[in-house]
Amino acid sequence: MSTQKDRLSLIIPNFKESPCVDKVGVEERVARFQTRSIKAEAKAQGLRMALNMIDLTTLEGKDTPRKVKQMCYKAQHLHSVCPGLPNVAAVCVYPSMVGVAKKAVGDSGVKVASVSTAFPSGQAPLSVKIMDTKFAVAEGADEIDMVISRGKFLSGEYNFVFDEIAAIKDACGKTRLKVILETGELVTLDNVRRASDIAMYGGADFIKTSTGKIQPAATMQVTYTMLQAIRDFKLKTGIQIGMKPAGGISNSKLALHNLVMVKETLGEDWLTNEWFRFGASSLANDVLMQIMKAETGVYQSTNYFSKD
């Protein structure tokens, strides 16, 4: 993983000149990924891979320690009747719940990710955002999911957005930083590309599509555009950046198509939960249902899968 020092030694490009993206072409390419037929062994492997890449998420005003504990238990016991299943990659909670979550996941290897920087709107002064982040890190968060200032981005203040990301990365220290672009508010793919570039040069270890609070969220078009930005960044700087589509990926088929897209755009180096995550709450059970279908030959009722 690159340090912030490495990152700051890069020559920062003019973000106004980020590459343009042709929406029609992107839609066509994405449609091609969706025609890939993932069967048999490839499907079984893909489903397990997807399960292990999930950030199980609860981000609600009504979250309580008990709710978070239940979700953390689920994260470590996805479906006990089927032995040998992996755990999810992480649980994702608000800063106030990090302490609870950290304790609940214990030494299971499941990471705790915390949203921060006045999630989801990001409408707070930088000092508050830094405090928010430092609090989550102090509570033991393994990963920080920050939001960018979309208002500033849309008014063309790219340096402001960049500086903010760099400041949060500083506050994170060694904690991995995911930068949420909230692509549903950026609207165009050109903007998504530009915001991805700003985030990566600013210090993101991961770039993430959405908060889950705004629609549309992680469309394949948006994720594809971000994957290409990641590939270009790797080609230019040698630094590998992770990707996290979040929101809207609710079934296995879509998850597999996302994995196909990662494999064909970035290569298999990214097919691990170190570099690719799904931010989702309902995906896990659908994947489990498909795994059980493959094991037993029949679909089981949703009542057989725990909802925590």
Place this chain on the structure above:
Amino acid sequence: MAKKKENQSKAVKWDYSPAPESSSHINMKDQYELFIGGKWVKPSSGKYFDTINPANKRKLAKIAYANEKDIDKAVKAARKAYKTVWSKTAPAERAKYIYRIARLMQERAREFAVIESLDSGKVIRESRDVDVPLACNHFFYYAGWADKLEYAFPNRKVESLGVAGQITPWNFPLLMAAWKIAPALATGNCVVLKPAETTPLTALKLAEIIEESGLPPGVVNIVTGYGDTGAAIVNHDDVDKIAFTGSTGVGKIIQKAIASTDKKATLELGGKSANIILEDAPIDQAVEGIVNGIFFNQGHVCCAGSRLFVQESVAEEVIEKLKHRISSLIVGDPMDKNTDIGAINSKEQLDIINRYIKIGLDEGATMYQPDCSLPKSGYYCRPTLFMNVAQSSTIVQEEIFGPVLTIQTFRTVDEAIEKANNTPYGLAAGIWTDKGSRIFNLANKLNAGVIWANTYNKFDPTSPFGGYKESGFGREGGLQGLSAYVKLK
């Protein structure tokens, strides 16, 4: 403290398992006769030839070999149908038959797609998503014109020609048959069609559907054979029009053969189309367009974007990304739903492609092929890029008709236009730029019949298709496609 458990996964290889399209549902005979006058008749020579699956060299069926006598029979059947029935059939009635053919094809789309892939080597994804739906759409589209010809040609009296002799190529067997038959029927002509000898099956399946549709006997006749069979159609006295799609070489022979007759002709011939990437283009989408332009249907596309022109300032990036992209293409069994590049249509064609690859290397060009595995049996060719080539290189000048792309760079737009036009062909061109004004500028100056902007190899029945210069004349598709089959008074 206990050691923390590991939950971090390692990057592993993830290959797609085989996903073969089933061929158990298709209905294919061991032997096919000639479809003449609404009946299946044996060839007068008694001769048959085999059509094989180029993906594994296995024989698919025996096909009747028509000679001059058979062609005479077919033309007579067409003439009789024209005189006694078809020229007297009300246009709206003609439309009904064409709609019926379209619907029957659509109902059996899967069967058509599978047979097309088996016979031609093209990937099932393309025959399923492109060839067959487009072929149906051509029939639907021209059915709509049948009773509206007076609106297509305002203030003119529209008459049909009579009997059209049609010869189709092996790259899009069913689609080319549809391109030719649909407008001919809509305008009230009768047809004698000869599909290519390596890919006759879907045209014969189409004959079965035509039979089932109740189209009057003799309105469409489908005859199979080699070049001499085609020559017999071209040289028959009672054929009013020749429609040919194929090589420029054969096009020239046809043109000479009909020189002293009043036969009308449309020729859709070869190409060496330029795909031009300007520095402000959306590069990643342009790379997709390059791939789609040259590797679609194994490069067996007359309008394939086989000459790539990249502006020097982005050349390195484009080539690097192109190499990366083609390394993810899957070459193999055409029947697998995940295959991107299928089998080369025939041994003859593979030999031609390999000969050009050798010429390229001999002339000092730099070749790049991804390190992908190829099936052991069958005819296959890796996607191939040639760098360090010039206008004077053989592989830049001649049509290869395979998955081989030549890459040249340019400095200014004028240079790109000059080089793109510096060819005897003029079928298609692609322009990639973010600026609308540049698109209009280039589109006006490129000598090509079809020009795509920020896309490539897009076809639609409503859009005319055809070439400049030695890429042929006449247009197929759209309103313009009708005029190839009518006399205007």
